[in-house]
Structure formats: structure tokens, C-alpha cells
Amino acid sequence: MHDGASLAMEHEVLVDLSVVIASRRADALDRALHLASRFSPGQAVEEILLQAHLFVGFPIAIEAFPHWRSIGPEEPQRSVDGADPESQARWAGRGEEVCRTVYGGNYAKLRENVTRIRPDLDQWMVIGGYGRVIGRRGPRTMVPCPRPFDGLRLVSETPDCRRRSCRPGRTVPS
Numbered sequence: 001m002h003d004g005a006s007l008a009m010e011h012e013v014l015v016d017l018s019v020v021i022a023s024r025r026a027d028a029l030d031r032a033l034h035l036a037s038r039f040s041p042g043q044a045v046e047e048i049l050l051q052a053h054l055f056v057g058f059p060i061a062i063e064a065f066p067h068w069r070s071i072g073p074e075e076p077q078r079s080v081d082g083a084d085p086e087s088q089a090r091w092a093g094r095g096e097e098v099c100r101t102v103y104g105g106n107y108a109k110l111r112e113n114v115t116r117i118r119p120d121l122d123q124w125m126v127i128g129g130y131g132r133v134i135g136r137r138g139p140r141t142m143v144p145c146p147r148p149f150d151g152l153r154l155v156s157e158t159p160d161c162r163r164r165s166c167r168p169g170r171t172v173p174s
Helices: 003-025 024-037 042-058 058-071 089-115 117-134 159-165
Strands: none
Touching: 003 024, 003 058, 024 042, 024 058, 042 058, 042 117, 058 159, 089 117
């Protein structure tokens, strides 16, 4: 059982790791990983690194893993949700369910807005982001507030997205 201080430190180092990954500061990555390995379970660090590709892209996430392997577990964990032929349909259904839960009353508007921007992006968000990655079975470590790109102010909707991710399923006023 965690006490409040250790849980707060665990959360803080995971948020810091997310920010360092998003900032693309290689000089700070090893320090953030060392702190995360000291104060957070390895599985939580793995999850942050795995989900990083959704926010910063595959190249940066892929580059972060060898740093982690030199500090943390040498053997990569395997997902319980592989890429069998039925996965795409399963990811689509699960993605819609998870995305609907996160966005609540704003779900339909989100899907409409993203589809208007680019239909492919809507599908990638739901199937890849929410279905394939965030909605996977098994233990999950989520550091929903703040998001990895908070503080960088790269996305104009960051405060709105933050409110949604902190309170999944609640309608956020416009």
C-alpha cells in the first residue's frame, strides 16, 4: 500500500518523464528515467514510454526505449493484445467505447470535428489511440493530468483536453 507522499512522488516522476520525452531533451531523459525507476514501478514507466508515441511520434518513443532498457528491465513486456487479424475490429469497438467514456457528452462533437479536419485522423485516433493503445487489457498506468505536452503549449485545446482527461465522461463547457 502506498502512502500519500510516495504515491505523489510516483505520479510526479511519471509526469516529469512525460514532459521530458515531449520536450525531446535527450540530456534530461536519462535523469528522468533514473528517477522514474527509483520512485515508480517499471510497468508504469513502460506504459509512459509506450503511450509516448501517441503524443510525440514513433521515432522519439523508439529512441527512449533503449535508454530505459539500460536502466530498467532488459526484457520488454509483451502486450496481451497482439496483432492478429481480428485486432482491427476489436480495436475499433474498444476505441469507440473508451473514447466515448473519456469525452462523455462531447464525444459526438469531437468525432465530427476531427472527421471534418481529416477522416483518416479520426480513425487513427479512435482505432489506434483509444482502441489499440489506451484501451488495452491488463494493468495500465495513466498519468492523465497533466498530459505530456502540457507546458509546451503546442496545442490550442490543451486546457480543454486536460479537463476532459481529469474527469472522463463529463461534458466540458465550450
